[in-house]
């Protein structure tokens with residue numbers, strides 16, 4: 001009888017041992033959620049000694065940001081490398097990578113950012129609206145000679161930001177549909193043509209002025225020969241993003257230390 005009871009106890013213990021792990025397994029698996037693969041595209045406008053406005057990042061802050069990128073083991077990759085990875089569904093997005101861009105062709109991109117580009121040997125893409133370049137009524141902008149010099153460094157790629165940076169929302173309200181279509185196509189085509197002729201480059205990327213775009217604008221931009229376009233949505237690019245509306249994060253003077261580092265990591 002005792003032997004029988006002992007056997008029964010052993011059987012119950014074995015059952016309990018069996019039940020307990022299985023009841024644990026019934027809980028939701030505590031698997032670490034992998035963040036989606038992403039690459040941030042950072043966007044600068046103006047540099048300089050003073051924080052003149054919201055679009056200015058002071059030059060020492062930009063340099064500290066470039067140092068932080070290096071210290072944290074990030075690689076600054078050319079925008080074209082990110083596009084190539086996005087175009088190949090089998091390729092992983094580049095790890096610990098970041099892309100740098102600067103819009104509008106402000107003269108401080110030449111005087112302040114270009115020396116840093118050379119010092120740190122980093123690739124940068126500039127989005128330019130050609131109407132301002134070497135234009136006496138736009139003294140804030142760079143000259144064609146400065147753009148050519150930056151291009152010749154081999155570190156700077158130059159792409160389109162339309163011809164004169166219109167606000168497409170305002171123009172759509174202001175113009176009749178046919179006139180709006182012609183206006184938009186001129187902005188898209190003329191920018192590409194002038195940049196290609198003046199600098200001897202191929203232009204097939206577009207930064208939407210003020211980040212404004214819609215399906216119609218995307219269609220016209222594609223018809224004009226653009227294969228990728230960029231917004232200002234302040235998050236990192238993932239494979240879920242459309243090639244004609246890839247987000248970029250505007251960098252501000254307040255983006256220092258951990259706040260800047262957060263711009264480099266996962267999508268918001």
Ligand SMILES: [Zn+2]
Pocket residue numbers: 103104161165209210
């Ligand atoms: Zn702009």
